[in-house]
Amino acid sequence: MLVDFELIKRAQKGDSAAFNEIVLAYRKRILGTISRLIARPEDVEDVAQEVFLRLYFSLDQLRTAEVFEPWLHRLTVNAAYDYLRKQRRRQEFRMSDLSEQQVMLADAAAGGKVEHEEQYRKKIRESVQSLLGAVSEADRILLMLKEVEGLSLKELEKIYKVNENALKVRLFRARQRVLKAYGSAEAREETG
């Protein structure tokens, strides 16, 4: 844990300086997680602020130190989920772009060097975002937390408050859907 529980208690009592310290301690971690969950650099800070805003208004419900981090993770997941749902409504992720991006997928798998590094990263982000369009926002976040953030099933269990088997089933199904989308996109690329 990056902060001690005394600091949290002080923040719970309305100490702004203590809350600032908590934000400063976790800010970078939260920004990183959100960056990978939503893959839109321009909106990462906005979503992170939403997480800390929710933390501020729900901090008084926290009772024990052990649950602080899973709880902060849950707030992050919820904020990212809300953001992604809004994004989906705007239909910004188009599956039709996928075949074009498959060229980059091959590069990514091979670990080949690309001249324009930032452009390459952008393509990778777009490819993954397109693939994740095959699953719901909730499954997408779950998959990201497991596969990209590297959280263990135990950690996910604490965040989602569901048992390990249910998580395994859900993760398996989500991965299968993404694999199917990946396979069909590759097939499209080969035929096209």
Add this chain to the structure above:
Amino acid sequence: MNSMRGNVDERLDALLRAYRDACPTPEPSANFMPNLWQRIESRQSFTFSFQRMANAFVTAAVALSIALGVYMSIPHANSASYSQSYLEALADANTLDTPDYVSPVRLELSDSGR
């Protein structure tokens, strides 16, 4: 088939690894904390005004209920002079010259034995 599947699995894992590297942790801007506090304060003021509105509404509802209760409990001046009951009023309205809309029922008893 399985090897193909395994291949796709591996390629997906590689893609996700590449994705992790393609999403570096952004540096927070200088305005991160001021903007956050601005949002907190605007949410607080909204909550505060909402609470005030809710309180005002509840107070008004209670006051109205009390006023209605008091109004209903006070005997009104015109109710004393008007002591006619509902049945009396009905009888008055239904005077003898009022025609009956239903004619009397006539029963014709026939001899069932025939």
